[in-house]
Amino acid sequence: MKKLIFLLLVSIQLLHAQKKSVPVINDKVIKVDTLLWDMKALSKAPEIEWLNKTGNVYSLFYKGVDYNGKPTQVFAYYSNPDLILGKTQSKTKFPGVVLLHGGGGKAFKEWVEKWAAEGYAAIAMDFSGKQNDVKTYTMPGPEQGDLDKFLKLETGSDLKNMWTYQAVANAILAHSLLLSFPEVETTKTCLTGISWGGYLTCLVGSLDNRFKAAVPVYGCAFYDESDIFKVPLAKLSPAVRKKWMKYFDPSSYMPYAKPQFLFVNGNKDRFYNVIPYDKTYKLIPEAQRSMCLIPDMKHGHEVGWEPHEIRYFFENVINQTAPLSKVKQIVMKDSSLTASYSSPVSLRTADFYYSNDTTSLNENRVWSSKKVQIDSKTKTLYCPVPKERFKYGFFYLKDHRNVSASSEFIIN
Template sequence: MVNMLRQYHTFYALLMKMDNFKSKCFVPIFSFVLLLCGCAVDGTAQSNAVHDANQNRAGNNEGFWDSKVLFGKPDSKSLQISSGVQSLLFKSVDYKGKSTEVFAYYSDPDMLNGKTSQKKFPGVVLLHGGGGKAFQEWVEKWAAEGYAAIAIDFGGKDGNGNRLENAGPAQGAEEKFTNIANGPLTDVWTYHAVASSILAHSWLRAQPKVDSSMTFVTGISWGGYLTCIVGSVDHRFKAAVPVYGCGYYGESDVFKKDLNQLSGGFREKWLQYFDPSVYLPHSQVKFLFINGNKDRFYNVIPYSKSYSLVSEKNRRVCIKPDMLHSHPRGWEPLEIRSFFDHLAYGYADLPSLNDIRMGEGSISASYNAPVTLANASFYYTSDTLSTNENRKWQSVKAEIDPDSKKISCKMPEEGFAYGFFSIKDHRSVSASSEFVINGRVE
């Protein structure tokens, strides 16, 4: 069977170079054959992995994560409640033929305050990034702000950093990338992380204190990457906020190095099944994309291509100048809660920018803002040689015209390769335009 699988992979790589093969008919069918063979390597074709032969929509692998299983409340057990936060384990999908459990923290406003009420709260699923864990303080933050929140661990560990007895994959490069060449797709880290995130959402929705019609997801870095997929696959969410993370991993300054080490068609297979760019075009929920302009891992071009895959009516973008990359920096933006609060409670919306125009000697944009703007700037760079984190940016103040709802500034005399407007209102809530790349909006 292993030899057969290798032959299929070789044949697949050759066929993918043929234009006629890259049709909507052949790719899903052949991918399904490969997937079945991959599952047969260790003899564990998991019952919870319904593959995408009959659910594939224009190349979308949404059926790969089986909603019939993942949308049901998983079995769970409470470990303890301490300082208003509950720790628990819930059952997730199989790994290498064995059942797994995932550690999580949960809290809501009543639990955090040690009281009982008849209120139901909006819910939020919190997805950490690489090197992270289920952060108790992240759950506390959201519970203090009026949300029922669950934060899960993606590395098979408990709250003390110990490996669980029934752990899934760790979160190293081998589990994230190399495993795709060593076994079935269902042993790759992303498969487990996405499945566990959706199961955590199902668990959250089933809690008596949660308004199941008003749930959200946000994640940081690799968690932002997961948010792009989870928010696209699980349409039960109201909205999603990926921070830093995006798709087109093959174009990342950092992650393309791991992908380029995969051979025999596995790089293309990883991108086909595990890159957010496959799923974002099929998203139905509202997205707010938050990133810095100099992020090391998620650079301008793949980032702009990623958010552009979501329909204009469902996407918002907030580029925060010189934003640093960390978990605390990733959960602190006021824009995340303001975005959710607007949808959950009807509070004032975020400001927004659109209709960028470049005339002779000037560049302008229209804006909408429920709160008066405090400032506006245009950031730009002509540096196309440096890596994203080392790129040199400049800024100029933009004039605000509250009557016409427009901001404008002089066009940089030297021109620019990448640029964006940034505005902030008197709540200190900010928004940005989408990137302007080489004289066009991306």
């Protein structure tokens, strides 16, 4: 009898452990006149169906938000440091990361593996409407073409049937699901996304203030100023375009963001060009943002998740490890450029990249570079102003960890 009571108590304790309390998003800090998303509803962990719980990465469906009045299911991959090593679940708690793919992408198993190997419980979900390696996907949401992202709004489509509404809601639900897992440390969750996933990171990181750190790669706000995305937006009537910008451009929400942000991009990205990118990161308070502009960075999923600066940034925010280097005050005189910097590790190299090309599209802009003198005693960077002057410029640093950082764009 005593043994039966003991087993019953253990079962009850395990049941309570599985019903872990999930933090609720504080929507009161998001001071917009109309908030499309129901943050309290999205703060609840969705129902799930495990498809595969073998191997080092699990696959699942979770219940998404309704689309065209019908229920949806979202495909996702999940792993953590125990699973990636083939171990049974331990009592160890891990930080968490939510991974948002870009256009033409899907839930990437390899991306989840990478972050689980880095020590994180990681979840990546599919925003394409049909994961091509899932045999049964009976309740998909919208697909990720221009029709669902932009053009349907012109036909009077409900805002909640637009791709952005659906993707943001389902990303937040993935975070709520992650937070419900007993092995995830609820005060140490992070977010990163690539390209359109970077755009979503700007949105989700601004709306879901349970995240501690967010890293949009490439993606930014001010879509009506993008070399590429202003084209489908221009197909909308002025009133509808204004409506899209109000509800779906990250500029509407980023002033209310609470996580620490690291902005990662190249200087020649095809989709996210200098001017709107510069305006985007300035929506986040200076003390809350860090920069990593990587010269000539290519555009893609693999190159987008490759920078190890993302992990160093997360670790600094959630575990107070050594931060990335940071370029501070920049002073330009007639013949010289100087900047102060902070770095926990000695700098190995510093360069100044600049361009006077104001006529080319961002991806075709011609850039030059100069070596920068590093004064490690005064923590000062120095280089002569190029004889031909410059329209756009930035400092790029690497320390002895081989971790890079940059200044923000200098725009004259």
